[in-house]
Amino acid sequence: MALTDEAIAKIRSMIQSGQLPPGTRLPPEPQLAAEMGLSRSGVREAVKVLESARVLDVRRGDGTYVTSLAPRLLLEGVGVAVELLQDDTLLEVMEVRRLLEPVATGLAAVRMPESDLDTLAKILDDMRAASDDAELLIQYDTAFHRTVIAATGNETLASLLEGLSSRTVRARVWRGLIEGNAAHITLAEHEAIYRALRSRDQLLAQASAMVHVNTSEAWLRTVLSNTATTAGTQGP
Structure with missing residues (x-):
């Protein structure tokens, strides 16, 4: 859970800083994990959590995107x-x-x-x-x-x-x-x-x-x- 929490915090920070603005496609999981210095499993779980929170949109066969971040979501x-x-x-x-x-x-x-x-x-x-x-x-x-x-x-x-x-x-x-x-x-x-x-x-x-x-x-x-x-x- 600690690794997952760290991954969540880092992804959120990337979004808040503008590095990953709304609608942006996230790097592939291996690349994202390497950039953050975390395990792929931690990143994978973080993505699941942020998908449930409507921060990320996982499109099977296409990739993972930052949502519009609209209040309704x-x-x-x-x-x-x-x-x-x-x-x-x-x-x-x-x-x-x-x-x-x-x-x-x-x-x-x-x-x-x-x-x-x-x-x-x-x-x-x-x-x-x-x-x-x-x-x-x-x-x-x-x-x-x-x-x-x-x-x-x-x-x-x-x-x-x-x-x-x-x-x-x-x-x-x-x-x-x-x-x-x-x-x-x-x-x-x-x-x-x-x-x-x-x-x-x-x-x-x-x-x-x-x-x-x-x-x-x-x-x-x-x-x-x-x-x-x-x-x-x-x-x-």
Whole structure:
């Protein structure tokens, strides 16, 4: 592992220094190992790790290339990690989302093109029609927020929030809302966000998004609390 870590560090350093810019093909494994003064096995394992992290792209029969290093690639693992988090840590994720999403929504209010606003209006119609269907609501909810955040034009922010707003979190919130007969509340909050965006009111959009994230967080707490209570009642 020490040799692998050293190889990873050296490849990363070559990328950071510009010696291996995005899209560049790496030297063949024997040459790369010789240049770094490491074993071929260490380099091979390092390449596997960096491929998993979307830093490198191994093309069979062609060679190994540095990826575009775009945020959507490098931050892809955030969503995978969030899917695996346990209950208490999920609430921490919601807290981080609460810090980022309202500001991003406010930014979208002054950057979002009219075509995206029309898209949001259509998504809202779909959400109303699916108010008692958790699976459809998850899809439309994801599409709504993805459209809003993408309008910021900040790919790093969009990638982070995409990972934080995982399907698992959304599913738990929406199922809790439907079972608690409160789906209409968060639907109204989506409508408030849309109206603020349509009016290009940055502060109102930010405030509306804050209210919405707070509602989602509160309902997730309720769902997790009920789950814990049920588990405790059933016993070992």
